[in-house]
Amino acid sequence: MTDVQPITPKELAHRLGHGDELVLLDVREPHELEICRIQGSIAIPMSEISRRHVELDPDKPLVCICHHGIRSAHVASALARLEFAELYNLTGGIDRWATEVEPTMPRYGG
Numbered sequence: 001m002t003d004v005q006p007i008t009p010k011e012l013a014h015r016l017g018h019g020d021e022l023v024l025l026d027v028r029e030p031h032e033l034e035i036c037r038i039q040g041s042i043a044i045p046m047s048e049i050s051r052r053h054v055e056l057d058p059d060k061p062l063v064c065i066c067h068h069g070i071r072s073a074h075v076a077s078a079l080a081r082l083e084f085a086e087l088y089n090l091t092g093g094i095d096r097w098a099t100e101v102e103p104t105m106p107r108y109g110g
Contacts, residue, residue: 061086
């Protein structure tokens with residue numbers, strides 16, 4: 001089984017800024033995505049990942065994203081059991097991203 005690696009918002013921003021080809025998988029619900037999202041991310045809600053994971057390339061590095069990093073950690077672990085090659089979980093989620101990388105991004109509670 002593949003190990004899920006943590007990645008901080010600053011590390012992710014650095015890698016994206018240097019052209020790393022990372023697939024960003026946002027597992028939040030549609031109403032959350034309406035508030036904010038990282039540009040270029042693919043949206044598949046956590047509740048749909050078991051049937052929609054086939055839409056993802058298991059050979060590409062994948063960063064799982066949610067609000068605070070809990071749901072995305074669960075999804076990343078599930079994908080690890082499905083033999084995805086390189087998995088990351090965004091620590092602190094989109095909320096920490098908004099704080100550390102994109103301070104103009106809208107935030108929400110909960």
